[in-house]
Amino acid sequence: MRLLARIFPHPILTGLLTLVWLLLVNRYSINSLLFGLFLGTVIPFITRPYWPNRPRLHHPVKIVVYIGIVIWDIILANFTVAKIVLFKPNAARKPAWVTVPLDLKSPEAITALAGTITLTPGTVSADLSAGGHYLLVHCLDAPDPDAIRDDIKTRYERRLMEIFE
Numbered sequence: 001m002r003l004l005a006r007i008f009p010h011p012i013l014t015g016l017l018t019l020v021w022l023l024l025v026n027r028y029s030i031n032s033l034l035f036g037l038f039l040g041t042v043i044p045f046i047t048r049p050y051w052p053n054r055p056r057l058h059h060p061v062k063i064v065v066y067i068g069i070v071i072w073d074i075i076l077a078n079f080t081v082a083k084i085v086l087f088k089p090n091a092a093r094k095p096a097w098v099t100v101p102l103d104l105k106s107p108e109a110i111t112a113l114a115g116t117i118t119l120t121p122g123t124v125s126a127d128l129s130a131g132g133h134y135l136l137v138h139c140l141d142a143p144d145p146d147a148i149r150d151d152i153k154t155r156y157e158r159r160l161m162e163i164f165e
Helices: 002-007 009-026 030-050 061-087 105-120 146-163
Strands: 094-102 123-128 133-141
Touching: 009 030, 030 061, 030 123, 061 105, 105 123, 105 133, 105 146, 133 146
Parallel strands: none
Antiparallel strands: 094 133, 123 133
16 A cells, blocks of 8 residues: 555546546547556656645545536636626626635645636636735626625635535
8 A cells, every 4th residue: 555655646636637638638549548647647756745745635526516516607607707798888897806705724725716716707816815814806797796705605615625624
């Protein structure tokens, strides 16, 4: 078991890098799979000294649910942003800066939250406070900034807390 942990210091990252390689080459052959597996093994092995505290995933199965929710939200947000840009006059738009207080403590979880917000069209994570207690988010159209904040906390942050903390 120790030998396996030494060869694959980050097994989830190994699998993810292999999958990303297969998606990048857009050709599914045994050579592509073996080279992707090689990259997925070598990259985590080389970068292992820079990961002194490996993030612990308490409920890795919930990652799949979280990714599904994020993909669904991205699809819906694309239509919403298109509707805003095409049909809503500039004077009727209400862009806003929303400060989201964070209950997350893990840097990996905070990064996942900021990335999720930025991936969703219409919102951008702009800044993280020095202590990591607040995230500043810009919204393209936010008639109710408090509702946006509450939605981020309940839809994303709560699930990330279940996964990482």
